[in-house]
Amino acid sequence: MKRVSRLTYAAALAAMMATSALPAFVVPAQAATLSGGFDVGPGGFQGNFNPLAATSGFTWLSVYYEPLVTYDEKLQKVVGLLASSYEVSDDQQTYTFKLADAKWHDGKPFTAKDASFTLELAKNAKTGSVLAARLTAISSVEATDDKTLVIKLSAPSASLLDTLTKVMMLPEHALTQIPADQLAKNSWWSAAPVGTGPFKFGRYVTDQYVELTANTDYRGGKPALEKVINRYFANPAAAIAALRAGEIQFTYVDSNDLNTFRDNKDFRIIEGNSFVVNYLGFNHDSSIWKDLRVRQAVMYAINRDAIIQSLYGGAAKPANCGYVADQVVPQDIEAYAYDPEKAKKLLEEAGWDKINGNKPITLLTYYTTPLAANVMAAVQAMLAQVGINVTPRAVDTPTYNSIVLNPTPDVAQFQMVYAGLQNGPDPSSINVGLNEKQIPPAGPNVVRARMPELTKALDTALGETDATKRDARYQDVCKVMNAELPWGTLWVANRYGVASAKLKDFVWTPAPGGGPYQAHPEKWSIAD
Template sequence: MKRLSRLSVIALGALLSTAAVPALVVSGVATQAQAATLSGGFDVGPGGFQGNFNPLAATAGFTWLSVYYEPLITYDEKLQKVVGALASSYEVSSDQMTYTFKLTDAKWHDGKPFTAKDAKFTMGLAMDAKTGSVLAARLKGISSVETPDDRTVIIKLSAPSSSFPDTMTKVMMLPEHALSSIPADQLAKNTWWSTAPIGTGPFKFTKYVSDQYVELAANTDYRGGKPALERVINRYFANPAAAIAALRSGEIQFTYVDSNDVPTFKDNKDFQVIEGNSFVVNYLGFNHDSPLWKDARVRQAVMYAINRDAIIQSLYGGAAKPANCAYVAEQLIPPDIDSYAYDPEKAKKLLTDAGWDQINGGKPITLLTYYTTPLATNVLAAVQAMLAQVGINIVPRAVDAPTYNSIVLNATPDIAQFQLVYAGLQNGPDAGSINVGLNEKQIPPAGPNVARVRMPDLTKALDSALAEPDSTKRDAAYQDVCKVMNTNLPWATLWVANRYGIVSTKVKDFVWTPAPGGGPYQANPQKWSIAE
């Protein structure tokens, strides 16, 4: 990504003229919209990524994965409460350390019954890092999984965890009879995921054409009733512009879009705009293994150097809120935290006081990201220019999600691998979601604290909030987390943006929620239909 030759931080119009995005060419297989077939760009944007078949390893893409896999519990479509999915009901003990799930009567796509044995098997896979599970660190608090009968699963924790239900919404149930013969350390790369996967959902896998599309067919024996659609197809696109072109031409009926794409659809009667809170905080993550960021004054300077309000208004069209910690929800923000208002002169002084010239010497700093949309390109161009004005020379490097994950999760203290990331992490609907990115106990390979944050005060605050059993006291506990973040700056927090999807008005009873990671949530795909 090239640096801008100039930037007006007062009016970002100059930025937009110098950071023009080149025209994008539509590519990919043309899949004609057929009667009773819904095609979409379900893995376009932050909601997913291409080749995302294995729910154990998925950090996004649950909008699509949950069409054919299902968890025991999930969020409702408004992301306000956790409800049953493969569990018809569940109970939590008074000490919040025992969860009892009563299973519904369900079948796998091959006709075999789903039982408590499958649930216990799945939990074993999810708890084992050898399987490639991204949930292993979050599930370390489980002390036992018991199955007193085929319809009951009892999970006991070693300590209360307020975020446990949220984690369980992401544990998609897997068939013991199909996977038990595969060694744990060979499971992640096994071809089963992209050739013959089976779940319990309303649609079942039929075909994957490499790098082009995945096709699912109606599961006519689905417990929730025969789906209205015959097929659901997930199209892959080289870029978001290609997906938008396919939407306009009628090749697909749904796709994720950036906020700057929304105005062209808002007054078009052929499309419906779906808007919602992303529940994702975007941030610059300092690699704490790097000597560049050891001095808190340098981290403070980064915050003061970025005109977040200007970026939000000019690039996001106002569809974002500045974040001064991981949260923007009022009940989680303590009074009198630092707003880090734009002040480049203060940033320069902080850098001078910290001896930035001796720390860095003007060397370029790689900013790694998996955000590759035109909006992200312009945002990073703005951030790059603003930091350059105070003497911090960053060079953005955008890669696909698998490459990003490989770099940040496998990095050693050799800072050449990455020094700074532009990323997003779920900060809701459960406030404890950010724990995995900031708690010292989650540093890779134990978990996804990719910034290698080692701040005892922050870890203590997170642990206390997660262990707080009283919901009336939990907000105050997360205010403490916010306060520590705002003071110590493990990240340079930027904003929480809205997210958008566009769906053809021909599609009926369609549920898509701009959820972090794409969900999962109660979408009822069996009810989706499309008009002739």
């Protein structure tokens, strides 16, 4: 196959930077203003203001909204945020949260009634909540007093705290009059949203930027910055050009962009594990993937090591199930080493010519960066070598979601997806992507995997209350994934951000979906 080289990508990037027209507007430069491309890349969700609908973009949303609990900046443990403390009962079915003394941006007090109201919204799929499927174990939510919230579960759930890190608290007094089925499309989100964070909503200039202003009454102290601005960019190249020109002070970058900033004292490269497994998702409602041998052939046909070295520059590692953490990956699973001859043999045994012939297969993705385009081209070429004809189709995230989450999707629109789902910091996270109970509209099992053994393994792991046995339960999940291939798992890549050296106390973590995590935006500042 023709190699898609890093030099080709670099040349394309340089050309884009030289010719890309930056937005016509100019955000006024101020010493106390931080501008960034916070929603550039896979951790962003440009144009989304509604945390109930957010599958990413939490880096930005958590500057003005806050959850009860969040991860620390190393993504190693869950800590309190709007909850000053929490306790879990011995049977792990009752969670009691003591709330911090906080105020909404409009001055009204944040109470346990707000927290209860928010959780009811998040549990209700009619609100457009993408979290509803993750909260089904909650049997009741009660505000026992203004500062105490009690959540009771119908059965223990190892994933509850992880899910709660993504439930941004919302004001009951501002939203209670909006019918649940009208909430998702209400103008409130982009016109007058109210949170509890260190910055409050200022204005939104359509498709250009969002401006937040300091919440001078923030319980953590007056923010060091006066404003934080999220600039929107058509692509990473335009964001990089703005960063180099000093128009913004931070953006996400692909691994191939790093040479632009290495050994440059004016910038700081931030690197970390994405915790996201990239995979080829087989739409199991499509007849072409019914035979396991066909799915195995896809795995053997792709030279993952070559892609990792040539396109990611070595900044990724192969994944042979939905996990990569050593403690949840068994030693004896199939490595699916590159073997195109074996792939051809499996396809012949399965009768691929009769199953599909050479008909094009739509490969849908929401990854729209140049690096992703190169990866898709490489995968397309490798599969073509063994007789599988895929046609990549890259769309924006809302379009992707509208296609794959449709209860009765047109199979021809996505017989296969190139996507990602976090495998950490909590391994329970992939349950929603693979459990049979999470098939749309119930949840985001977009590949429509109906594998009883996999669902049983996931349910067992989620219900394991003994922490010493949990890793073994997730190893069982890994074994089933590796053997049955609901996904063709590919790799976990590192993720990168670049910040101006002038930024002080700035925290950005390459977290799945952009977080949330403990970032203390109130401490961010810019040196003169």
